[in-house]
Structure formats: structure tokens, C-alpha cells
Amino acid sequence: MTKRMKAGLAVALAVGLGLASPAEATEKKTVAYLAPSLDISYWQWVGYGVKKKAEELGMDYVEFTSENSPAKQMDNARTAVTKGVDAIVIGPVSSTSTPPLLAYLKSQNIPIAFAGIGPQPGQTDYTSSVTANNFETGKAQGSFVCKLAKERGGNKVGMLSLPQDRENAQKYLKGAEEAFKADGCDLVQMLETRGLTVNEAVTQANDMLTAHPDIKGIYGMYDEAGTGAAKVLETRGLTGKVGIAVADGSPTTIGLLKANAIQGIFFQEAVGQGLDGTQQVYNALTGAPVEKDLALVMPLVTADKVDSAEAKGVIDRVFPPAN
């Protein structure tokens, strides 16, 4: 090798190393979003929040769906780690599916934030849990529904519930029952959904009002329940005569709120949970302070305030603007 060649090689190596070092320093982090299933708008909206925050923070975003299977969820976590993700935001299939997942991610030093559904009680090996405060929301919504019923001359209320094998549904119910008792209302019937469809909610609301025609307030624990109940009241000529409050919120129920077909929405901040969860794992990666348990209050928006700036701020944290 001639001197000139050696010198050229040395320069090339120096340039190569010089270029490589800054690239390594600015290497983009990747966050993976593990959704329980992406056929439900709520989990798409959480994903939107994760993606949006990842963009803001200069992170790459990848998405996996667990198709409501704990086994698939575990496979997805392993695949994500194999792909080299730096952090995970997860909407778990269920709280009880999380212990083996957390043990695995701990062994891999991957920070994880929960969104929407928290880890199994007693688990501590997670970075952050960003969920709705279901008990307090249940209490506030119960109180609001009771007020609606009393304004309409009664104290009998009905409930269209999420399946009660879910922890969030149990907390909603417990909170609501406390509020009904404190405020003097009587929960005369609760029907649990199986399919989470409007059609099912229509049938259930119809049956509930047939069995208890004196119901004056309906507590909808999920969005489709409010839509179905509003449809039934419209068919029966009872719009406004029976009050409805619903949890979650969507463009459909906002439309019903504006039309005074329902009286209040307790918004669950799906996008907000994705935003906050991503911020927490980023903080963990960069050594910034982390908030372990964030129980977001579900703010109430009523028909008269739905167009206010405050309500718009809330709605921005519920679903993406394209909706």
C-alpha cells in the first residue's frame, strides 16, 4: 500500500467515524403502541395520541394489535423488542393479562406506559399508568343523571352498562350507586351489553323502558348506549322527557348533545391518554421525572357549553380532528 493510499484510507476512516458519531448521538427513539384491538374507535384514538406525541418528541412510531388475545399481546411485545423499540405504550387486553408482560419488559429494560386500562392491582414494574378515574366519574355521572331525573319529576333511573366483568365497569357502577344513594335516586334496572353496538343498546333501552315506564334518567356507560337510548326516546316521543348522560364521547354523541337528544357527556380523553402515556415513557428514557399513576378526570360537557372554547379543548383530547 502506498503512502498516498494509506493517507486516503486514514482520511476516509476519520470522515466515516466523524459522520457516524453524531448520527449515533441523534439516533431516533422508537415507541410502540400495543392496542388490544384496532376495530374499536377508542383504541385508534389512543394510537393517534401516541403517534402525535411521538412526532412532537422526534420519535418513530410503530403499532401492533393484540386482537383481544393475551397471547398475541405477549407475542407483539416480543416482536417489538426484537425490532428494537425503545419504549411501549399499551392498551392491554385486560389488567389480568399484564404480569408476564411486565416481567418480560423489565428484563429487557423497556419502559412501558398503560393507557385506558391499567395494570393488575399489585403490579409495580411499569413506568406509568394513564387511565380515567372511573369511580369518581361514575359518581359524578350518577349524580348528574339523578339530577336530570329529578328535574323531570321522578327519581327512577336506568343504566345501560358495559359488561360487569370489566374492572372499569365495576368502578363506574360503584361510583354511580353511591351517588344515587346519596342523592335519593333509585336504580331500577341495569342491563349489560355484550356486543357494544347501537342496535343492541336500542333493544335494551326499549326493553328497559317497557319494564319501567317511570324511568326519568338513563345512565349510558359507553358511547353506543347513549346513541341507542336517544334513538328509543325519539321513537317514543320522549326526547327531553327522559334525561340521558353518557360516558366516553364521540362525534355521534356530540351531535346528539347539540340536538338536545342527550343532556351531558363525560368525556374519556382517549387521545389525551395516548399523549400523556408517550410523554411519560419519553421522560423515563431521558431521565426526566415520571408520574407513575395518572387518573384523568372525565370532564362533563353539557349541551349549553358544547361550543365553548373550554369544551373544544376537552374534545381535542378525546378524538382526532378528522372525526
Added chain:
Amino acid sequence: MTEASTQQALRNGSAPLPIRQRESVIGAYRTEIAIAIAIVLLALAVGSQVPQALSWGNFANITQAGAPLMIMSLGVLLVVITGGIDLSVGSVFSLTGMVTAQAMAHGFGGVGASLIGLGVGLVFGSINGFLVTIAGLAPFVVTLITFAVAGSLAFIVTNGRSMPIGDPDFWLLNSGSLVPGMPNYILFCVVLLVAIEIFLKKMVAGRWFYAVGSSSAAAFLLGIPVKRTKFLAYVASSLLASFSGLLTISYILNAESTAGSSLMLQAIAAVVIGGASLLGGTGTAVGAALGALMITVIQNGVNLIGINSFWQGSVTGVAILIAVLIDRFSKSRRRAA
């Protein structure tokens, strides 16, 4: 009255049915009569707990809730009679709703969008029919594939979002009254039920369905167009699933990707409760309609009484078991006689 004059009077419709003929009508609908009695007893039992169950209002609830299932069951029946099975109807139901809502969002009126929605049924029914008859694939496999594909497309159409119905007059399809005093959903059920029952029992092409279901090989030797008959059964099944999807979105004015997910099993259950055999060759439209009505009455009763809705599946399962046992018992008695 002589034999000739009796026949003449029967043709003119001026004579009562002879006793033997009346008995044969009762015999032919023995299963259906048993189901009807069971439904009445069930309704009375619920009514003893919740008196409002026997009100006209609740009757309207039941018919409205049961209409889409009844129409879907009539389609599934046609396939089951030919010895096939259609697992795709729930997904076709959902996809029809999503496509129709999306068509309206793109400027189509209610009629145009409905025709596009029915096109979903036509396409999937044709695919099912083609793959079963021409490609010779097993109906279970074929309709499992189209179940998955149509179900997936129902999400893809709007990325999983539910869609409000854009045409403000679209509710008329379900809740309007082409015949004064009768909501359309009841009218459609009655017309389809009578038409399919007459087709199956009184028309030659209808009898081919039973012949094909009893023995395809024997039917082929008799010159019956086996492939065409099966193809038509799948097309009719998907079209009726599409139509029931249209009725549902017309009622709730909202389309959802998962709307039909529970209906497929209910439709098959309705057909079995109604006396059809999954081996083919038997079944009536009246039975399928009553089967659908029974499932709806059970669901209604569970809700009215306030039983946990997760019990609905168990109660429906027991109802199917009882119906099948009654049918088997009744057939073995007839054979013994």
C-alpha cells in the same frame, strides 16, 4: 256431493278442506305449531313476572328487534335446505350497512345507496355460490372465508368508525308505512315469509331445493339443476342478509362495523329451532321465522326480567336443544305410526 263436484268446489274455493287434508296441513306444520305454542307460553311466563311484556308496545319492540334476524334467517334457511351453510351473513350484514352509509356520505341518495348496499349481498352471494358449485369447495370453508373477508372490509370502509346515515328520509325504509297502519319492517317480513314459503312448498323450483338437500346425486339424476339451485340459495341468502342490514341502519340511522357479529349464529339457531336439519332436505320459512321470533322473545324476556344478559346464550342454547329434541321425538313417533 260426488267426488267430481267436491274437486270442482275445491278449485272454486267454495268448499271447506276435507278433514284428511286439514289433518295433513296440521301434520305438515306440526313443528311450527309446537314452536308457536312454546313462544306463547314463554311470553306468558315473562308476562307473569313483568306485566308490560304482554303490552302492544312490547309486541312492537319484539317485532322491530326481531325483523332483521327473521329476514336473515329466511335466507340462511334456503342454504340449509340445500344441505349447505352460510357463515358469512353477519359480515355481509355489517358490510352492507357500512357501504350504504359511505355511499350516502359520497352524495348518493337513499335509493341509490341502498342498491349499492344490496350489491354487496349480490357480490358475496355470487362468490359463495361460485366457489361452492363451480370450484366444488366445502360450504363451511367458503363462507368462513367470505365471513372473514366481508368482516374485514366492514372495518376497512371507514377505518372502523361508525357512520351516521346521511339521508334524513332513510328511516322510511324501516319505519314508514307502505300499507297504512303497518310499519314497513313488518310488511317486509310478512311478504318475504309468504313468498318464500309459497316458493318452497308450491313451486317446482322451490321443491328442487329440498331434492338437492336430500340427495344431490339423486337430484342430478332426476335432471334437477343442482348447481344452479345451490348458487341461487347462496345469492338469496346474502341478498337477504344485505336487506336486513339495510333495515337495521334505516332504523338506528347509524352503521357499525360490528353490527352483524352476533347475528350469524342466531340466524342458524333460528333455522334449527324452526325444524330445519343442518343435513339438508327439511325446513320451512314459517319455522325459521318462528325460530327467529323465539330467540327475540327470549332476549326480550331476559331484558325485561333483568336477568344478566350473558345468560341469553345459555337460554337460547337450551331452547335449541328442546326444539331439536321435540322435533326428533315427533318424527320418531310419526315413523312408528
